[in-house]
Amino acid sequence: MKLEHYARLSAEEKDALDALTQVRTRRVRSRDDIIREGDAPSVINVVLEGWACRYKTLEDGRRQIIAYLLPGDVCDFSAPVLREMDHSVGAITTVTLAEIAVESVGHLFATYPRLTQALCWDALTSVSIQREWTVNVGQRTAFERLGHLLCELFVRQRLLGLTRGGVCDxxxxxxxxxxxxxxxxxHVNRTLQDLRSAGLISLGGRELTIHRLEALQRAVLFNPSYLHLGHEGRHLDAPPPNP
Incomplete structure (x- = not known):
């Protein structure tokens, strides 16, 4: 579903993806690491169920979360070229992962160029999200930072069909x-109270309810263009222009 946002996949391409992600799976418990900084990656991990995050830890234990990984996200797309991981990936919830051999991905790329382009779109979107997070931490107020993050997580889940009206995990x-x-x-607790008091969100039972999405987006300067939701990949299906 996620990759079809970038390109319409054929039945053969979908079958190839299904086969690739069902060869070997594993479950990782909540708050356990999937792969640690310094490890030598041997497979590519794809989240099938649950939430994970990328993070860096300083020598004194302080941590910076640098990405959230939702179902359909690749944990370590750079595994084929990295000798060792330069960051860690940890499970937020219990996570089910597909472990994909690097050589299998190489075969996929060689056999299905349209699927390869869709995966590249996905990787470029991940980089775009990283840029937006840098702006978030560097320039936005606390109210804007938190509201912006909540908008992003809601929109990303909606793309996967995981929202329920204005509610998401x-x-x-x-x-x-x-x-x-x-x-x-x-400061996070106080800012959450501010968002609640403004009538924009509710939190409870590990669920977020956004009462007025457009109002929240305006209040926190959220422009979803960096998520590339405009089906840019659909041009891959267009017939070549007439000579």
Whole structure:
């Protein structure tokens, strides 16, 4: 579903993806690491169920979460070229992963060029999200940082068909949110109260409810263009122009 946002996949391409992600799977418990900084990657991990995150840890234990990984996301797309991981990937919830051999991905790329282009679109979108997170931490206010993150997580889940009206999962602790947007836990708690008081969101039972999405987007300067939701990949299906 995620890759079809970038290109319409044929039945053969979908079957190839299904076969690739069903060869070997494993489950990782909540808060355990999937792969650690310094490890030599031997497979490519794809999230099938659950939430994970990329993060970096300083020598004194301080942590920065640098990405959230949702179902359909690749944990370590750079595994074929890295000798060792330069960051860690940890499970937020219990996670089910597909472990894909590097050589299998190479075969996929060689056999299905349209699928390869869709995966490249996906990788470029991940880089775009990283740029937006840098702006978030560097320039936005606390209210904007937190609201922007919530908008992004909601929109990304909606793309996967995982939202229920204005409701989506949010299995994050306030400490994890703090490690994401560069605030203290106390500041995150106070900012959540501000968002609630404004009538924009509700939180409870590991669920986020956004009452007025457009109003929240305006309030926190959220422009979803960096998520590339405009089906740019659909041009891959267009017939060549007439000579």
């Amino acid at each position: 949010l299995p994050l602790t306030q400490a994890e949110i703090a490690d994401t947007i560069g605030l203290s836990v106390v």
